[in-house]
Amino acid sequence: MVSNGILNENPIFRLALSMCPAVGISTTVMNGIMLGIAVLFVQVFSSCTIAAIKDYIHPRIRIPTYTLTIATWVTVIDLVLAAYMPAAYKEMGIFVKLIVAFAIITMRLEMFACKNSVPSSFWDGIGMGLGFMFGMMALGFVRELLGMGTILGYDVLGFRPLLFFVLPAAGFFCVGIMMAMFNYMELVYNRKKRG
């Protein structure tokens, strides 16, 4: 169930949801990890909340309920990050608050959490959150290595190969190329299976 979120239904590369942070702030691995943790937190807690109270929600008001639940948990993580990690919070800027508008979280609540028990929703949330984190880290890895020659702030290459990759515009190229890679992998896999 956890690996489902990471590979088959990877939120960034396969479902093509919540693209904004993937393009905007995946400039370093650290940024990817930080936002990944924030999303993981919000996803897991809102999944659990919805799974726990699903019997009391009238179906006609379920979407507003989801939105408010997510908004509450986003406020929590927003205040926590601002208090304990001001530097990282400043780097991510408005994107922490924008987790509230991530389609991926609402989608998981609608598709999974409102039909399943608390423990399985918990694991589903972990899988989706990790999938998002993995995607952000992969993008951050490529962009940090190519743009600044460092990984996690440590100098690896000793020079800066392509400064272009630090520019947010390169985020579009990276996501596009990575998506194509995932598509290619699927193509090869299907061809093999067919013999």
Next chain:
Amino acid sequence: MQMKKKGVLFPVVFTIIGIFFLAGCGSEHRFVKKTAFKDANSIVIEFAGPVDEEWAKNSGNYSAFEKPDPDIQLKVKNIVLSPDNRQVTLVFEDDLNSKEPHMLTLNNISSEGKSLGTAILSVKKIYLGYLFSILIGAMIINNFVFSKYLGLCVFFGTSQKKSTAVGMGITFTLVMVVSAMMSWFLYQFILVPFRLDFLQIVVFIGLVSLSVQAVDTILRKVNPALFKAFGVYLVLVIANCIIIAVPLILADSNYNALESLMLALGAGLGFLIALFLMSSVRERLELATVPPTYRGLPIAFVVAGLFALSFLGFSGMTIF
């Protein structure tokens, strides 16, 4: 019937705009007629009547700072009073950054022996030009899609055909302006006075869904033809992160009503421009031979990257 409705609607709209306008100007002092930047390092203050020389010459009565940095007080080097005592020129030690609005506090203005209270003024460049620069800034220079990388899900979802793109863009602009103004009002007059600003995320997202629902209902009754054309996009508007980002930016930068209106309008029109450009390219891409692994979204991302690069050319541009 249609005419009659319009006749009722317009005065209401104007009254609302008028209220916003008054609210926006409320912070200025009635004794101060005009403030303006002069040269590189001075500010000119024009009073409605003569002020006392003793008060005017005391530099302790003035304090000034740039709006974004309230901690850094600017030092006054020299004060020049005009012969009729109606105009004061403050000369500062360092050059002023006239792009940013400056906050100027005049303690206990005294005129002909009477005290007229303390005035807190914001000194800006020509106001209309400033508003226009916010509009153009949000629309092109800091285009929300290509320079701030927001609203991408909907951007890639609805940019396949030109007609869809235009419909989405117009609907989005409409809802954007309505919800941004509502959330500005709520933030400035309810959340801030009651110190509830930590609730901004919950309140803004609720307000956005509410205004989408409201526009949906009103449009359905008032103009069914328009609703048929644009109704489908209304649901998508709520999934767009620009619509929640703009109120958050407004809350952070403390804009007044007109500035907020301009930013919201700019954000909406900028999204429209981005959608139109993108859909024009994607209509052509349908006919091109694209490698199978790149078909669909990946190639759209590469195209968007090229657009973002060209929009990078606008960065750092200033108007007025």
